[in-house]
Amino acid sequence: MNNGAGAEPARILIVLHQETSIPGRVGTMLEKRGFHLDIRRPRFGDPLPYTMAEHAGAVVFGGPMSANDPDAFIKREIDWMAVPLKEDKPLLGICLGGQMLAKQLGARVKAHPKDQVEIGYYPIKATDAGEAMMRWPSRVYQWHREGFELPKGAELLAEGQVFANQAYRYGANAYGLQFHPEVTMRMMMRWTTKASDRLKLPGARNRRNHYAGRLFHDPAVERWLIAFLDHWIGRADQA
Template sequence: MQPVAICRHDAAQGPGHLIDFFDAHAIPWRLFAVDAGEMPPTRAGEYSGVVILGSPASVNDGLFWMRREEALLRDALRLERPVLGHCFGGQLLARTLGARVRRNSVPHIGWGRVLVTRFDEAAEWFGARRELELFHWHFDTFEIPRGAKRVLFGSYCMNKGFAIGAHLGLQSHLEVTADSVRLWCRNDGDEIRRNLSVSVQSEADILANLDARVTALHRLADRVYGRWAARLPGWHRIVVPVRPHTRPRGGESWGERLMRA
């Protein structure tokens, strides 16, 4: 099986729980740390899927690495390789599909509920629940691309998620861990203090009951990631049993070991 390409743009917005899921299900992956100077690929042929994570930048900034990632997404769409976008990644996927990305009416930071639409596509990704609690940290928002369906919507941002075929764009975060949320608050707490309002929680509110909230978020993430991974070419042929949340000796992930094998 070919690895999944993961593009990271900020140390506090890493793949987090997504890597735990991949390793637990023997899905190989390759991380491109754009924030550390590593350039993402522009072709998707060597990858079974593409994941674009969050970023402190706007997709409208037109930076060099963003243009490379747009090229990567265009190629993934052409080759029908599943794309999963978290926050900035959802915006970049929407932009690549021809939709507009603009400033949201208000910043949205912290834990907050979103509602699941009644489209069949939404139930396929999120199950029968109509209300979810997700983690948010964004200033921009995407329009729903032509041909896609809105699958999530919220009070402070209408478009919280869209699906089109095997591709899912989210204006929120399923991948965060308790440690990454704490790091994010520590690194970017000034964004909270400058924008504190009904749509921006205080750091104390964000960190309250953090472990329980993250645990519930990961249960939802496992369902969503499972639906997305089921569309990866070749995954059903991986039959090696892997214990969840463990890593082999030497520090490499199970995914990396499978790739090397």
């Protein structure tokens, strides 16, 4: 896409799941790369495009709901993911978004067999394929009760101890992440306050661990996110 004088900036479709949700650090970094964020909330009636011709890529974010919920908007979003996949446009699913992508690809999303959760910072380890792609952080921020199976034909990029599948690539341009690289300190404060009841679930870290973990581990996550976005989408003038 040529973004010369007078041209509209390349657009990234941003799919959010709550009225107050924001794209966090991922959104900020994409804007700094010259992209315009086309934010839509299908849960509240926003349509999704029939083609990705007017978008450089799409990011589907997380939310408190499950990819297994019977709500009509969940099914619509999962079905819609066939559009960027068919057109081979960059697609990134984060937490719920990564689980929805896995379901679109025929994999299951399910709870831990011992009802463990990941809420806070947890270790991950890159696979050989992940290491060949880039350097990964040793711990990442998580907020989920379910995980995805690895879809058939997908390549596992990072593994975890509680939920084995933490990141995968399907084809050249589609990625699913279980963790939350987009989270800012403000988002963390809101989540640990408004959803404090989830900090009592089996395996969840206490609030102090969340903040201490961010101090120690977030610089590496931020560096990873910069490198990942370089790899996944680049800059608007390159789209």
